Amino acid sequence: DAGVTQSPTHLIKTRGQQVTLRCSPISGHKSVSWYQQVLGQGPQFIFQYYEKEERGRGNFPDRFSARQFPNYSSELNVNALLLGDSALYLCASSHGQGSYNSPLHFGNGTRLTVT
Amino acid sequence: GDSVTQMEGPVTLSEEAFLTINCTYTATGYPSLFWYVQYPGEGLQLLLKATKADDKGSNKGFEATYRKETTSFHLEKGSVQVSDSAVYFCALSTGNQFYFGTGTSLTVIP
Numbered sequence: 001d002a003g004v005t006q007s008p009t010h011l012i013k014t015r016g017q018q019v020t021l022r023c024s025p026i027s028g029h030k031s032v033s034w035y036q037q038v039l040g041q042g043p044q045f046i047f048q049y050y051e052k053e054e055r056g057r058g059n060f061p062d063r064f065s066a067r068q069f070p071n072y073s074s075e076l077n078v079n080a081l082l083l084g085d086s087a088l089y090l091c092a093s094s095h096g097q098g099s100y101n102s103p104l105h106f107g108n109g110t111r112l113t114v115t
Numbered sequence: 116g117d118s119v120t121q122m123e124g125p126v127t128l129s130e131e132a133f134l135t136i137n138c139t140y141t142a143t144g145y146p147s148l149f150w151y152v153q154y155p156g157e158g159l160q161l162l163l164k165a166t167k168a169d170d171k172g173s174n175k176g177f178e179a180t181y182r183k184e185t186t187s188f189h190l191e192k193g194s195v196q197v198s199d200s201a202v203y204f205c206a207l208s209t210g211n212q213f214y215f216g217t218g219t220s221l222t223v224i225p
Contacts, residue, residue: 004158033212042119042204042215043159056211090158103149104213106158 002027004107006091012113013081021076021110025093031055032074033104034066037088049074081114088112117142121205121216128195128223136190136219138179138205146207148172148181148188153202153218162190162203195223 005024013019025032031050035043045058049068063079072093078085088111092104122137140146147166151159163172168183177192188205200223205216 035213040217042206042217043213045212045214048211050211058212092159103161103164104159105161106151108156108158 004091004093004105006089006107006110008110009108010111010113012115014115015081015083017081017114018077018079019081019112021078021089021091021112022073023076023091023093023107024073025091026105029093029095029105030072031094031096031102032068032072033092033094034074034076035090035092035106036060037090037109039087043090046076078112083114086112086114117146117207117209117214119205119207119214119216121203122219123217125220125222128221130197130223130225131194132223134190134192134195134199134221136203136205136221138188138190138216140186140188140205140207142186142207142209144209146209148179149206149208149213150177150179150188150190151204151206151215153204155201159204195221197223197225199223 007022033048034046037043047066048056052068066076068074088109090109092106094102096102118141149164150162152162163174165172165181171180179190202218206213
Protein backbone atom coordinates (compact mmCIF):
# COMPACT_ATOMS: atom_id res chain seq x y z
CA ASP A 1 0.00 0.00 0.00
CA ALA A 2 1.14 3.53 -0.71
CA GLY A 3 2.15 5.63 2.26
CA VAL A 4 1.28 9.24 2.90
CA THR A 5 2.16 11.31 -0.15
CA GLN A 6 2.83 15.03 -0.13
CA SER A 7 3.36 17.52 -2.91
CA PRO A 8 5.35 19.41 -3.85
CA THR A 9 8.55 18.17 -2.20
CA HIS A 10 10.23 21.56 -2.34
CA LEU A 11 8.90 25.07 -2.74
CA ILE A 12 10.46 28.52 -2.77
CA LYS A 13 8.23 31.53 -2.19
CA THR A 14 8.67 35.23 -1.57
CA ARG A 15 7.49 37.06 1.54
CA GLY A 16 3.84 38.05 1.28
CA GLN A 17 2.93 35.30 -1.15
CA GLN A 18 0.49 32.47 -0.54
CA VAL A 19 1.19 28.74 -0.69
CA THR A 20 -0.87 25.56 -0.88
CA LEU A 21 0.52 22.20 0.19
CA ARG A 22 -1.18 18.92 -0.60
CA CYS A 23 -1.43 15.57 1.13
CA SER A 24 -2.94 12.18 0.36
CA PRO A 25 -3.38 9.87 3.35
CA ILE A 26 -2.88 6.15 3.53
CA SER A 27 -5.84 4.34 2.04
CA GLY A 28 -8.46 3.76 4.73
CA HIS A 29 -7.18 6.50 7.01
CA LYS A 30 -9.77 9.18 7.69
CA SER A 31 -7.70 11.52 9.83
CA VAL A 32 -5.08 13.93 8.50
CA SER A 33 -2.87 16.12 10.63
CA TRP A 34 -0.40 18.85 9.69
CA TYR A 35 2.82 19.60 11.53
CA GLN A 36 5.51 22.24 11.07
CA GLN A 37 9.10 21.21 11.69
CA VAL A 38 11.63 23.98 11.93
CA LEU A 39 15.25 22.95 11.39
CA GLY A 40 16.66 21.35 14.52
CA GLN A 41 13.32 21.12 16.30
CA GLY A 42 10.55 18.59 16.75
CA PRO A 43 7.32 18.83 14.77
CA GLN A 44 4.71 21.31 16.04
CA PHE A 45 1.00 20.58 15.65
CA ILE A 46 -0.92 22.84 13.26
CA PHE A 47 -4.24 21.09 12.47
CA GLN A 48 -6.10 17.84 12.64
CA TYR A 49 -9.00 16.98 10.33
CA TYR A 50 -11.29 14.00 10.63
CA GLU A 51 -14.20 13.27 8.33
CA LYS A 52 -13.70 16.66 6.67
CA GLU A 53 -14.09 18.60 9.92
CA GLU A 54 -11.42 20.42 11.88
CA ARG A 55 -10.91 18.55 15.14
CA GLY A 56 -7.91 20.36 16.53
CA ARG A 57 -5.82 23.44 15.98
CA GLY A 58 -2.40 24.31 17.32
CA ASN A 59 -1.00 27.68 18.28
CA PHE A 60 -0.62 29.10 14.76
CA PRO A 61 -1.96 32.39 13.36
CA ASP A 62 -5.03 32.66 11.19
CA ARG A 63 -2.78 32.92 8.14
CA PHE A 64 -2.71 29.12 8.35
CA SER A 65 -5.79 27.27 7.15
CA ALA A 66 -6.58 23.80 5.92
CA ARG A 67 -9.33 21.63 4.60
CA GLN A 68 -10.07 17.98 3.98
CA PHE A 69 -11.84 16.66 0.93
CA PRO A 70 -14.39 13.82 0.58
CA ASN A 71 -11.59 11.45 -0.48
CA TYR A 72 -9.78 12.37 2.78
CA SER A 73 -6.94 14.19 1.04
CA SER A 74 -6.04 17.55 2.50
CA GLU A 75 -4.59 20.94 1.70
CA LEU A 76 -2.72 23.33 3.95
CA ASN A 77 -2.78 26.99 2.97
CA VAL A 78 -0.53 29.69 4.31
CA ASN A 79 -1.20 33.33 3.42
CA ALA A 80 1.05 36.38 3.67
CA LEU A 81 4.20 34.30 4.04
CA LEU A 82 6.87 35.38 6.49
CA LEU A 83 10.52 34.38 6.59
CA GLY A 84 9.75 32.47 9.79
CA ASP A 85 7.36 30.18 7.89
CA SER A 86 10.36 28.49 6.29
CA ALA A 87 10.19 24.91 7.52
CA LEU A 88 9.44 21.31 6.65
CA TYR A 89 5.67 20.80 6.60
CA LEU A 90 4.67 17.29 7.48
CA CYS A 91 1.37 15.63 6.82
CA ALA A 92 0.38 12.59 8.85
CA SER A 93 -2.56 10.26 8.63
CA SER A 94 -4.07 7.93 11.17
CA HIS A 95 -6.90 5.46 11.27
CA GLY A 96 -9.12 7.00 13.92
CA GLN A 97 -9.98 10.47 15.12
CA GLY A 98 -8.06 10.43 18.32
CA SER A 99 -4.37 9.78 18.10
CA TYR A 100 -4.40 8.31 21.58
CA ASN A 101 -3.75 4.75 20.49
CA SER A 102 -3.50 5.28 16.78
CA PRO A 103 0.01 6.27 15.72
CA LEU A 104 0.64 8.91 13.11
CA HIS A 105 2.04 7.85 9.75
CA PHE A 106 4.04 10.66 8.21
CA GLY A 107 4.79 11.68 4.65
CA ASN A 108 8.23 12.90 3.64
CA GLY A 109 7.16 16.49 3.90
CA THR A 110 7.24 19.65 1.83
CA ARG A 111 10.29 21.84 2.33
CA LEU A 112 9.12 25.47 2.14
CA THR A 113 11.68 28.23 1.83
CA VAL A 114 10.50 31.84 2.09
CA THR A 115 12.91 34.47 0.77
CA GLY B 116 0.43 21.72 29.42
CA ASP B 117 1.56 18.47 27.90
CA SER B 118 5.21 18.30 26.90
CA VAL B 119 8.18 16.04 26.28
CA THR B 120 11.79 16.62 27.27
CA GLN B 121 14.47 14.49 25.71
CA MET B 122 18.18 14.21 26.00
CA GLU B 123 20.07 16.69 23.91
CA GLY B 124 22.51 15.52 21.33
CA PRO B 125 24.33 14.97 19.26
CA VAL B 126 25.27 11.49 20.38
CA THR B 127 28.17 9.67 18.74
CA LEU B 128 28.74 5.97 19.40
CA SER B 129 30.92 3.24 18.01
CA GLU B 130 29.26 0.30 16.31
CA GLU B 131 28.01 -2.33 18.79
CA ALA B 132 27.90 0.15 21.67
CA PHE B 133 24.90 0.40 24.03
CA LEU B 134 22.47 3.23 23.40
CA THR B 135 20.26 5.12 25.83
CA ILE B 136 18.30 8.24 24.90
CA ASN B 137 16.45 9.74 27.84
CA CYS B 138 12.89 11.01 27.57
CA THR B 139 10.62 12.39 30.28
CA TYR B 140 7.12 13.73 29.89
CA THR B 141 4.51 15.95 31.50
CA ALA B 142 0.87 15.17 30.82
CA THR B 143 -2.45 15.98 32.45
CA GLY B 144 -4.10 12.71 31.43
CA TYR B 145 -2.90 9.23 30.63
CA PRO B 146 -0.83 9.59 27.49
CA SER B 147 0.32 7.11 24.94
CA LEU B 148 4.06 7.34 24.35
CA PHE B 149 5.98 6.92 21.12
CA TRP B 150 9.45 6.96 19.64
CA TYR B 151 9.83 8.13 16.06
CA VAL B 152 12.96 8.07 13.90
CA GLN B 153 13.80 10.49 11.09
CA TYR B 154 16.40 9.69 8.44
CA PRO B 155 17.92 12.54 6.40
CA GLY B 156 15.48 14.01 3.89
CA GLU B 157 12.57 11.90 5.09
CA GLY B 158 9.53 12.19 7.31
CA LEU B 159 9.17 10.56 10.69
CA GLN B 160 8.74 6.81 10.98
CA LEU B 161 7.15 5.14 13.98
CA LEU B 162 9.76 3.10 15.84
CA LEU B 163 7.76 1.84 18.83
CA LYS B 164 4.91 2.75 21.14
CA ALA B 165 3.44 2.04 24.56
CA THR B 166 -0.10 2.89 25.58
CA LYS B 167 -0.18 2.32 29.34
CA ALA B 168 2.06 2.20 32.37
CA ASP B 169 4.61 -0.63 32.49
CA ASP B 170 4.08 -1.46 28.80
CA LYS B 171 7.28 -2.15 26.89
CA GLY B 172 7.44 -1.17 23.24
CA SER B 173 10.03 -2.86 21.05
CA ASN B 174 11.08 -2.92 17.43
CA LYS B 175 14.29 -3.61 15.47
CA GLY B 176 16.24 -4.20 18.68
CA PHE B 177 15.07 -0.93 20.26
CA GLU B 178 13.09 -0.98 23.50
CA ALA B 179 11.38 1.55 25.77
CA THR B 180 9.32 1.02 28.92
CA TYR B 181 6.49 3.34 30.00
CA ARG B 182 7.37 4.34 33.56
CA LYS B 183 4.55 6.28 35.18
CA GLU B 184 6.31 6.69 38.52
CA THR B 185 9.25 8.48 36.90
CA THR B 186 7.26 9.87 33.93
CA SER B 187 9.88 8.46 31.61
CA PHE B 188 10.12 6.52 28.35
CA HIS B 189 13.83 6.02 27.73
CA LEU B 190 14.94 4.46 24.44
CA GLU B 191 17.56 1.68 24.58
CA LYS B 192 19.38 -0.61 22.19
CA GLY B 193 21.97 -3.13 23.17
CA SER B 194 24.18 -2.95 20.10
CA VAL B 195 23.86 -0.09 17.62
CA GLN B 196 24.71 -0.30 13.93
CA VAL B 197 25.83 2.33 11.45
CA SER B 198 22.37 2.12 9.88
CA ASP B 199 20.83 3.38 13.15
CA SER B 200 22.30 6.84 12.51
CA ALA B 201 19.30 9.18 12.48
CA VAL B 202 17.38 11.67 14.61
CA TYR B 203 15.15 10.15 17.28
CA PHE B 204 12.03 11.88 18.62
CA CYS B 205 10.11 11.03 21.75
CA ALA B 206 6.41 11.93 21.60
CA LEU B 207 3.22 11.72 23.61
CA SER B 208 -0.45 11.87 22.75
CA THR B 209 -3.45 12.34 24.98
CA GLY B 210 -5.99 13.08 22.29
CA ASN B 211 -5.98 14.50 18.84
CA GLN B 212 -2.46 15.90 18.77
CA PHE B 213 1.05 14.73 19.39
CA TYR B 214 3.71 16.57 21.37
CA PHE B 215 7.26 15.94 20.22
CA GLY B 216 10.60 16.43 21.88
CA THR B 217 13.32 18.40 20.13
CA GLY B 218 15.02 15.27 18.80
CA THR B 219 18.32 13.56 19.52
CA SER B 220 20.77 13.11 16.68
CA LEU B 221 22.62 9.79 16.75
CA THR B 222 25.73 9.03 14.69
CA VAL B 223 27.19 5.54 14.79
CA ILE B 224 30.75 5.18 13.54
CA PRO B 225 32.25 1.90 12.29
